[in-house]
Structure formats: structure tokens, C-alpha cells
Amino acid sequence: MIWNSFGEFLAMGGYAGYVWGSFGATALIMIVEPILARRRQKQTIARLRRQMRADTRSSLESNE
Amino acid sequence: MNERLINIFRFASPATFYPLAGRMIPWFVALTVLFGAAGLWLGLFVAPTDFQQGEGYRIIFVHVPASWMSMFIYLVMAFWAAVGFTLNTRLSGMMTQALAPTGALMAFLSLWTGALWGKPMWGAWWVWDARLTSELILLFLYIGFIALTSAIDDPRRADKAGGILLLVGVVNIPIIYFSVKWWNTLHQGSSVSLTRSPSMAAIMLWGMLLMALCFWMYSIALALVRVRGIILERERHTDWAKAILSGETAR
Amino acid sequence: MLNIVMAVMRRDLKLAMRRQADMTAVLFFFVIVVSLFPLGIGPEANLLRKLAPGVLWVAALLATMLSLPRLFADDLKDGTLEQLALAPHPLGLVVLGKVLAHWLVSGLPLALLAPILGIQYDLSTDALIVLTATLLLGTPALSGIGAIGAALTLGVRGGGVLLSLLVLPLYIPVLIFGAGAVDATVAGLGAEGHFSLLAALAFASVGFAPWAAAAALKIALE
């Protein structure tokens, strides 16, 4: 451990904005991108299900 | 054709790969967290202050892995494109499209962190440094690939066109990098380099490697999540995809 | 082998001659872009001399981009492209013929116009000669690489904008060595290195790009 206090850690020897700006942006992307990807996957599944139901319904009707 | 090659790419069948990918994702997420925690600990708490760049050098712990991944992902995409052309596997095209957004984000992160490092060290947000410029061009190449594949409606045609673009791009990247570097030396670029920190201590190197592993695992996990969506979308008329859609809950 | 390249080239040249408006529009675009820069920057001769190589080269890139979308689009629309793809010789040679014709009606006139425009920028005679030479040597590479982009975006929504997105990053080495040669001459240094690299780029792209473009055309025809 090289820091004497939490405040010193946050201050990053005067480079706080730059260092935390970099790590923050990375963290933000690494949190938001998976959430978006997961949501898209769920939306895809839901949409495909709706389509499949519509397809089976229309094929039943055409069989009658 | 070589038997063993076909064996390796047996999992290239979407029907077998879809559940396999689903099982692998949690492992890669766990590895991402593990390597990330270890890398951050070394990088932020253990690694000593750099005598020249102060604490500002710690940006390399995210900058370098992001740059590496942005280049590596492009190579992997080109590899999949080559596989797609030689073995005609359906999965390869899907892999290129699943990887592209993560690659583009990595290139963006590399530029963003590069700018944040440049401001205190060079006194400017942007300097036409050979590495930063090449990274910017790499971001353009990613954007071009994404724009081309999303503009073509037929997925198979999109895969093939994207594949050609990737192979053309991968041939050009060394030429572009070399030319930018040459241009940069002619115009006397900056002397302090972000990545060539003087006397990189072993502990810094370890931190960087762990962070690189974290980014690597993260990219794999995300590519798998994305490729599952693409597989399901494209294979929705097959029986196995219908079984998954009608039986399984939205996982 | 050579026959088909020449036949395609002759046909494209004949068509271009019957449709001169297209060709002159590209040249006027080049002239206008180059002439606008001093109006935006100011007439100071030293500054203009410094900017000239970059401005002329970037304008040449943009003018080439303008002419690329039609490289294959007309042939696709009227069915000629199908016939070319079905002819009993490699499609790459057909594309090579088209690339050469494209260079003759866009790259070559741009290079020949450049010294006249360079005078506006107060370039010395040496620099003007080097500028023309780099354009002569570099524009074939632009046509070659551009053909790949034109083939990839053929029949695609928003093809024109997409084409620039795909092709302009690949033009960067040509731009660097082309403008760099003029810069080096203005600075009193030799430009031999630039020239050999430009020539290498031109040969490589005219040699390889037609085959990549042919592969892309086959995909577009499916």
C-alpha cells in the first residue's frame, strides 16, 4: 500500500481528473455495454417469439 | 479438406455453439472480475509513483489494455473472415459482427484515455502522435465495418462484404501504421511517449498484464453474449432455434 | 489476358467521352475546392505555400471519391455487369480495365490540372513539378483502392456516404507520401524515398485491388 490516506488516493498526486476520468470512462463502458447487449438479446428473443406465434397462427388459419 | 480442421470447427455449427456459448459466459465474466480486481489492486495500490510522470502514469493501466484489445480484436475479426472464406462456416461471419462493437469501443477508450494522459503530459488533449493517430484510423476502420454490415440487409451478403473489408483492412493496417509513423518522425512528434515509460518496474508490468487479461476476458464474454443474439436471429426458422424460443425462458 | 483489359478500358473510355459532363463536374469540383481554401485562410503567400500540398492532395482525394460511386453502378443497373461477370475470363481483369479507364478520366486530368492550381498557392516550379509527379503516381492507387469500396457498397443503401467512410481511411498512406514529397521539396530535402513508396503503393493497389473488388462484385450480384 503506497497511500497514507484515502484522500491522498483520491487526489492521485494532482492528476485526479485525468486518472479518474480514464478509469471512470472505462468502468462506465464496461458496465453499460454488457447491460445494453443483454437487453438487446432479451428484446431479440421476445421479438422472435412474437413472430413465431404470429407465424403459427397464420399457418393454422390457412390450413382451415 | 483437412479432417482435423473440420473437427476444430465442429463447434462452428450454430446449433452446437449457441448452448456452449451460454455455458461459457459466466466463466468469462468471473475471470473478468478476478483479473480486473487483481490488476486494479496492483495498479492503483501497490505500484509505486513514477518519478517522471507522477501518478498520472496510472492511466496506462487502462490505456494500454484498451489499445491492445482494439488492435487484437481487429486481427481476430480478420481471422474469422479468413476462416469464413476458406471453410465457408456460417458462424465466422456472425463472430465478426459480434466482435466489432466491442473493438470500436476499445479503440474509443484508447483515444479517450490517451487524450486524458496527453493533457497533463504534453499540455494538449490531442497531439498528432503516431500511435494516437493510428488508433484514430483504426476507429474509422471499425466504424466503416459496422456501417457497411448494418447497411446490407441480407445477412449472408453482409458477412461476405464485411469479410472482404476486414481482409483489405488488415493488409492495410501495417502500411497505414508505417506511413503515419514516418509522417510523424518527419514532423518531429512528441518525445515523451505514453507507453514507453522509462524503466517500467516489474510490478507495473504485472498490473498491466492483469488488466490486459481482464479486458480480454471481458471482450470474449461480450462477444459471446452478442453472438448468441445474432445466431438466434438468423437461425429462427430452424427447429432447434424454435425449440429454444418456445421452451426456454429468456436467458 | 491483355485483350480483355484493353477491351473494357476502351469501352469505358468511349462511354466517358459520350458523357463528358460527369468528367468535367469532377474536375470543376477539384478546382473549386482548391480555390476556396485561400478564401477561408487568407492570402498570405507563406502560409499558402505551406498548405498547398495538403490542400491539393485532399481535394484530389475528395474529387476521386465523387466519381467512384458510378464506377460499377451504371453497369449494374443496365445488366452489363452480369454479362461481364459471365464472360469467360477472370472478373479481376475486367475490373483492372475499369480501374485503368477510371484513372484516365479522373486521376490523370486531376494531376494535369494541379500545377495550374498550384500557381494560386505561389508554389515554386520545382514544387509544381513534384506535385504533378506525385499525383500522377498516386492517383492510380486511389482508383484501385476506390474500386474495392465502390464494389462493396454497390446497391447498398446510402452507398455514396458509406463509400467515403470505407475508402478514405485506406487513402491515408497515399496522402501522406504524396503530400510529403511536395513538402520535402519545398523544404529543400530530396523526395526520392517518397516517390519509391508512392510507386510501390500504386503498383500494389492496381495489382491487388481489382481481385478484391471482383470478389465484392460477385457478392453484389448474388
Next chain:
Amino acid sequence: MLEARDLVCIRGERRLFAGVGFRLEEGELLYLRGKNGAGKTSLLRMLIGLLPPESGSITWRGHAPRSEAFRADLCFLGHANAIKEELTPLENLLESVHLAGESLSEAEALDALEQVGLAGREDLPCKYLSQGQKRRVALARLVHERRPLWVLDEPFVALDSSAVAWLADLIGAHLQRGGAAVLTTHQPVDITAGTQRELQLGA
């Protein structure tokens, strides 16, 4: 000669046809029939090697459709006329023959244009011609065409009845010379020479 087996075609998301196959010998003519969207044009594009089939195989005298040996034997006429508006009928005819790797003398070309009823218009740019006349410029290629496999997509569209009869005779002569032909058409045509076969898509 031309043999197709178990062809499957998927366009976009739809499966247009599956299990399509046929054999075509010398002197035989194959009509492709089917409703709009049944995949007639897609099948033609598969036969000439532009569209790779999803599965199944096509061979012509042992060659694959993508080979140069196949293309040297093929004459294809598509929906589009493949003529340039800026060129005259004569130039268009000569160019298209040269680009296909064949030779045709100017006298033969003028004769072909006369046969399709374009005498006197040989030197008029094609943009001044009517739709039917443009179609005839494209068809003039067939007059001296001696390659053994003709694939014609809707060749009779935009032609008047005398031109239809002329083209039917031309195809008949091709069959009698021992050539083979595949064509799609909506209208009933009277071709007497050779053996006629039919393939119904989307039945």
C-alpha cells in the same frame, strides 16, 4: 449435358424451392414455369453461376457453373438489356460480343441488326430507341450466337407478335444445331424444333 440435382434456394428468410433437379440434353429446351416469386429468376441465376445454391449441385459437361469452361459455353440474356444508352445499336452489339470474348465482323453485326428490324437505325444512339427496339438490340446478339447453352430470362417481353415468331424460330434453329436452352416466359410460345421440357416451380 446440363444437370441439376436437389437444388435448394433461400432468399432472405424465405425458402423459395427445394429438391429441384433436371437433366437437359442436346437439342432440348427447358421452360421454367411458376408464379411471380416462385424463384424462376433465382433458379436461372443459379444455373449461370451467379447465385451459389444453398445445397445441391449443377454441372455442365462436368464443369461447375462458376468455371471459365462453363462460361465459355454460355450465352445469357437477362431482364435488363445490358445495352448502353450512349452507344449506337451497332456499337452495343460489337462491344457485347467482344466483352464476351468472341469475335463478330461488322458485316455480320449489320446483318443481325437488319434481321431484328433495326436497319437504318444502326448509328442512332440507343437512348432514342423505344423499349421494344432496345430489346431487339439485345436480342441481335443471338443471331450469330453459336455457344451451346442459351439461358434466357423472359426473352419475349416487350416484343410484338412478328418479333416473337422470329425469336421462336431463332431458338428453334439453335436447338436443331444441337444446342440447349433454358428460358422463362409468361406467354405461350410456339417452338416446334427440338424436345420441349417443362419445370414447374412452387407447385
